[in-house]
Amino acid sequence: MLFDVQVRPHGEWTVVSVVGDVDLASTPRLRSTIAAVVRSRSPRVVLDFGGVDFLDSSGLGVLLGALRRVRAADGVLRVVVAAPHVRRVFELTGLDTIFELYGDLEAALVEPLQAAPGAAPGATSEVEAGA
């Protein structure tokens, strides 16, 4: 079964690109790759699932763990989801409200960072500087 995960820096972001099926067979590798990225690099991570045709609950579990680690490091996690049935899995579990989902990598990389919760509009750059 096809599965590959690649890591590359992009400006202040680290892009983790996944291709193939995300299931119980591939999540161990995905989990350890993400953990290594969060440990050693910028905690601004884009998980690019644009090349993912299948994502199951074990993949969602890995994403929840990733979001926890990234938040603990005061970072940001964005997730790119293209296939409608992959997005559907987020929606059915309510996780589309937890994750910042983007339709393509470009959109995930250009969107400005959100203000911290409670921060006034315009505080964005301060938050960025403090990250």
Add this chain to the structure above:
Amino acid sequence: MLFDVQVRPHGEWTVVSVVGDVDLASTPRLRSTIAAVVRSRSPRVVLDFGGVDFLDSSGLGVLLGALRRVRAADGVLRVVVAAPHVRRVFELTGLDTIFELYGDLEAALVEPLQAAPGAAPGATSEVEAGA
């Protein structure tokens, strides 16, 4: 399972284009399409298997029947085969020596008609006229 067969005239030729898997499930339709073409149109037929990913012995059987019909009508049958494993099925059964196989449709349509067996070189146009 994907299977489709389309018939269209091309100059003096009739092109029968097949897409999908040729097996016991699809050969009945292929057989009757070819029979109808040979009955009602020019007996110069190109069978385009360029879009065929799978061809089995039942498909070869249909081709043998088609060649018999076309020859009985003093016609010509050319077969376009692209995928190496489809060509391999012809080779393993020795049928690559019976059929005129071409790598693409273009090649099958431009190649001049062969002289009839035993005819002197240059007799081609005579044979064509007599067909």
Add this chain to the structure above:
Amino acid sequence: MTREIVLEIPARADYLGLARQVVAAAAAIQPRVRDERIEDLRIAVSEATTNAIEAHAHLGSDERILIRCNLGDDRIDVEVLDRGGGFDPGEVESAPAAEDPDRLEWERGLGLPLMLGLADETSIEATDGGTAVRLTVFRPGPAH
């Protein structure tokens, strides 16, 4: 004439992709089933098979998992059968709601909700000797 397809696979994660392919290919034999519904079924069956594989792993069992696809005129039923230790579906703790700050502590427990959301009908019969999960997708037709 019965239109049942039975697949038996080793209880290992590398066979999940095969199970999904069989379900998708089986469902595609029936016309009238829309691609999104095949996709739904593919995901639901993969979840059920994942649980079956984990149940066998838990017991250290070498036995294989059985997947039966029944192509009916107005429905596709897929049954996933394991010989794991079973469980009580009513007792499964569910994850906190998405807004709950503790939500991120829960990486598991999403399989059953997904199955329930994706299939038109889900039934689970579990005993000490194993579990049978039946997932149904209806084919659109005059009645649906």
Add this chain to the structure above:
Amino acid sequence: MTREIVLEIPARADYLGLARQVVAAAAAIQPRVRDERIEDLRIAVSEATTNAIEAHAHLGSDERILIRCNLGDDRIDVEVLDRGGGFDPGEVESAPAAEDPDRLEWERGLGLPLMLGLADETSIEATDGGTAVRLTVFRPGPAH
């Protein structure tokens, strides 16, 4: 741990594509098997399954066909089992040679030669109760 996959399908031509997909997907679980060899196996298994389907049709039998894929370390074995009337492989008339003018009168009889040509090993065991065709493809390795 056994690495056997078993597929049971109705004895009908529309399930041939499914059988091929399963064999190709099963063979792909093993690394080291080249795509052309998977292709060879896919065609050979399809031929054996076609014969099994025809054997059942001949008896008017409703029973299903069994396909077992065994993923060994150095080989893939696929067995196709039917409950048709069997036959004597030694008695099967072969088609005239390609150069023979009568060749075009023979549209059948190409399945067995193809299996023999495509698989590394082919064995056929036929009885009145049915036929078992075993097709083997070796995985390349130090010994091959």
